[in-house]
Amino acid sequence: xxxxxxxxxxxxxxxxxxxxxxxxxxxxxxxxxxxxxxxxxxxxxxxxxxxxxxxxxxxxxxxxxxxxxxxxxxxxxxxxxxxxxxxxxxxxxxxxxxxxxxxxxxxxxxxxxxxxxxxxxxxxxxxxxxxxxxxxxxxxxxxxxxxxxxxxxxxxxxxxxxxxxxxxxxxxxxxxxxxxxxxxxxxxxxxxxxxxxxxxxxxxxxxxxxxxxxxxxxxxxxxxxxxxxxxxxxxxxxxxxxxxxxxxxxxxxxxxxxxxxxxxxxxxxxxxxxxxxxxxxxxxxxxxxxxxxxxxxxxxxxxxxxxxxxxxxxxxxxxxxxxxxxxxxxxxxxxxxxxxxxxxxxxxxxxxxxxxxxxxxxxxxxxxxxxxxxxxxxxxxxxxxxxxxxxxxxxxxxxxxxxxxxxxxxxxxxxxxxxxxxxxxxxxxxxxxxxxxxxxxxxxxxxxxxxxxxx
Numbered sequence: 001x002x003x004x005x006x007x008x009x010x011x012x013x014x015x016x017x018x019x020x021x022x023x024x025x026x027x028x029x030x031x032x033x034x035x036x037x038x039x040x041x042x043x044x045x046x047x048x049x050x051x052x053x054x055x056x057x058x059x060x061x062x063x064x065x066x067x068x069x070x071x072x073x074x075x076x077x078x079x080x081x082x083x084x085x086x087x088x089x090x091x092x093x094x095x096x097x098x099x100x101x102x103x104x105x106x107x108x109x110x111x112x113x114x115x116x117x118x119x120x121x122x123x124x125x126x127x128x129x130x131x132x133x134x135x136x137x138x139x140x141x142x143x144x145x146x147x148x149x150x151x152x153x154x155x156x157x158x159x160x161x162x163x164x165x166x167x168x169x170x171x172x173x174x175x176x177x178x179x180x181x182x183x184x185x186x187x188x189x190x191x192x193x194x195x196x197x198x199x200x201x202x203x204x205x206x207x208x209x210x211x212x213x214x215x216x217x218x219x220x221x222x223x224x225x226x227x228x229x230x231x232x233x234x235x236x237x238x239x240x241x242x243x244x245x246x247x248x249x250x251x252x253x254x255x256x257x258x259x260x261x262x263x264x265x266x267x268x269x270x271x272x273x274x275x276x277x278x279x280x281x282x283x284x285x286x287x288x289x290x291x292x293x294x295x296x297x298x299x300x301x302x303x304x305x306x307x308x309x310x311x312x313x314x315x316x317x318x319x320x321x322x323x324x325x326x327x328x329x330x331x332x333x334x335x336x337x338x339x340x341x342x343x344x345x346x347x348x349x350x351x352x353x354x355x356x357x358x359x360x361x362x363x364x365x366x367x368x369x370x371x372x373x374x375x376x377x378x379x380x381x382x383x384x385x386x387x388x389x390x391x392x393x394x395x396x397x398x399x400x401x402x403x404x405x406x407x408x409x410x411x412x413x414x415x416x417x418x419x420x421x422x423x424x425x426x427x428x429x430x431x432x433x434x435x436x437x438x439x440x441x442x443x444x445x446x447x448x449x450x451x452x453x454x455x
Contacts, residue, residue: 087401
């Protein structure tokens with residue numbers, strides 16, 4: 001059951017009794033979680049803080065590496081209904097950090113301090129670790145990692161195995177990607193996996209600016225609202241409240257005056273915490289970690305600030321007029337239009353789309369999957385109400401609309417939605433949850449989209 005990170009953690013912490021005790025506590029939590037998940041559709045609910053205690057990697061928010069669905073067995077479809085079409089939008093798999101300065105800036109700061117004799121022994125070792133990360137990512141900024149390729153192979157394999165009827169015989173799989181190379185390679189890895197399982201599939205794949213109006217809509221008006229002064233001030237307030245940079249500086253530097261005069265402590269701390277979260281997506285995860293630099297409280301607090309930031313920037317926050325999820329209005333219309341067209345066919349196959357977390361998160365909120373369309377002014381209560389970013393948009397995140405019917409003449413089409421391969425609830429009444437009448441789902445969302453007024 002131990003993953004590579006846990007094994008590495010044991011090796012790294014073995015000489016430190018306190019850290020070993022901390023690791024054993026995390027391992028115990030993990031074993032308990034595995035015990036629950038082994039049961040069919042185990043629904044044990046954990047708070048975001050508990051999930052981070054179970055696995056600190058969840059604190060990485062959008063840098064969390066996709067590990068697959070928690071739901072072992074899906075709910076059986078109503079009598080006679082069989083899956084026949086899938087419409088999907090997925091995020092690319094694990095990648096390196098996009099901005100090379102995320103690697104070079106902390107490395108330069110620590111290297112300069114080291115040349116002046118200002119680093120502690122731990123500071124010197126952190127410089128070594130950051131150098132390893134930077135070397136692996138060199139000239140691959142933002143590119144798909146080997147783990148990212150594997151994630152999409154596994155997602156495609158599970159999709160095929162869960163819904164073999166959709167991929168039977170020589171059906172067509174229509175795949176599109178944004179024009180970013182990590183998304184294109186994610187698409188290709190998924191398609192190659194499907195072809196190994198059924199060489200008869202007819203594959204169409206493309207990545208063109210022609211489709212960007214719905215695959216990656218950039219709404220200038222909504223984007224400007226994310227940088228509204230009130231939103232910026234709100235995020236800054238929380239960042240100030242949960243700032244632990246002083247603790248890290250004491251661990252890394254041996255001269256407080258030097259830090260005060262030469263180092264932007266908060267910026268460096270945020271940078272190193274981001275690097276800590278990114279390690280899990282790389283091959284370096286097999287030999288190093290940076291999470292040992294932060295206490296449990298610090299890890300949770302830094303995630304909490306990120307969670308709030310993502311909510312007010314992309315969620316249905318009243319601070320942004322509850323409008324940010326409508327950045328994906330074109331994508332949702334396209335999903336509905338293509339579904340209406342495909343379900344008229346005897347064997348429509350699948351429509352696969354590959355993009356980014358900044359589409360997956362607002363689309364989830366627009367759909368109000370599992371109450372992610374939450375609107376609240378009380379940001380401190382956000383996670384208590386179930387809004388936790390890492391549950392929505394890890395690397396490889398995906399939303400799958402799976403359509404069911406008895407046969408091509410059956411007009412009573414049902415649909416269920418999977419969020420990261422787990423059955424999700426829609427804001428629509430149904431006696432067969434998580435299955436919903438497509439006609440009702442379609443009408444509900446079209447009405448919602450039609451009511452939106454662009455400024």
